[in-house]
Amino acid sequence: MQEPTFLILTALAAGAQHGYGIMTDVARISDGRVRLRAGTLYAALDRLKADGLVAGDKEEIVDGRLRRYYRITDEGTAELAAEVGRLRANAAVAASRLGLAGGTA
């Protein structure tokens, strides 16, 4: 899973959000390291929707503009959980080889 995808799913794991909300949340989660722009965000959302990991939620009009919310699906949650497991396992192996965790301390 690519990092923007991981971060978008992470942002949505806390609850449904609209496009701009996802952008700011991703910047916050990544500590400002990843700044999604509209083109990248909507291309990713389009793919995630097609893969069934994300679905459209409610819509509202704010200041005369459409705001559509997106939510993570059960499949998306499972995929994110699996990715977290993979990253955690990889991180544990890397940490143990670097002597950062486990019996060396």
Place this chain on the structure above:
Amino acid sequence: MRGPRPQQRLARRRSRMEKRYRRLLALYPRDHRREHAEEMVGVLLAADGDTHVRAPKPVAWALRFGQHAADSADLIGGALRIRGRMALNRVRRTRWLSWTVRDRRWSDALAVVSVVAPLLLLVAALTEFRIPQAVASSVTGHPHWGLTATLGLADLPMAAGAPGVTLLVFLRLRRLAGLGALATAIGQLAAGAVPAFAGYADPAVAFTVLLSCTAAAALLLSPGPDRGLALLTRSGTALVGTGALILGGFSVGGGVWFGPIDDGAPLRSGDFGGKVAGLPADLLIAAVLVTAAAACLRAPVSRRVLALLAIPVIPYAFLWQEKLAADLFGQPGGGSAIVPSSIPLLYLPPLLLASLILTGTWLARRRAGERDRQVRSATSGPRSAVRA
């Protein structure tokens, strides 16, 4: 005089930006645009408001310019990613080389050609290696035609391709047979290019190259031999095969009637008729073959089959006229033709015919589409009036 207020300036700038972003959003697929364009514009404008900083004018302008350039590039990148993904999905969804002609009559005609053209290709290969001539010689006792003694590299495409394609056709491996026919055509073209394109001016080569191409198109664009055999029926296929074999064996270059003997002078066998007996015999066999093939099919399909088969058969006419020249002037072989064959004469008419067929089918499809639209609008018209 005071300039516009900051609020107005901001509104104007936003309106300009919105126009610019909308122009870029036109790059996105229509469905995506319909669903997301409004919210994307909203997100882009909201993000722009966020990055607004107080700075000296040139710095602020440079920052804004950088922001817009990055957003624009990102929008273009997003459009390319989405379009690329859509194209890839279409390819993935499509079964391997499964695109076939939609029009039923053309599809049926191509299906028949997908059986007939490989058969003709096999006959052409057999004739090239003098197999029917050798058989005919042994049957009639004519002594001068044996099998081709040596096969060169240039003979390989036909020697391997033609039997291979026919075998694949009768194993009902349509796509593989189509690719095989295409490879046979390419192989012949490559082989023809060896002695400075001299091979292309040979009507026999033009015939087999165009026949391979026609076979490939028929196999790749139609339901294939399954449907073709069902339409042609087994007896029809046998008739076509036998007729082609007779035509190939007894006519190409006047193989059995004429041939070099030991001193290189042409031989005319009295057993096979008079001076021009060969040509009417060819025409008679061709007429029987065409009538038989047409009789096996329904009229609209047979017309199309004949149009498709005419593409490779046009250069074949040059073989006949070479033979006619040999009959009349007694000089078989090169230089005896009434009209010397050349690359444009051999290839342009078939290509023109193929273009005509393509244009005709395209126009027919467009007309059918317009008719459908008219019918749809006529049927939906009263309903919308009621709704209104």
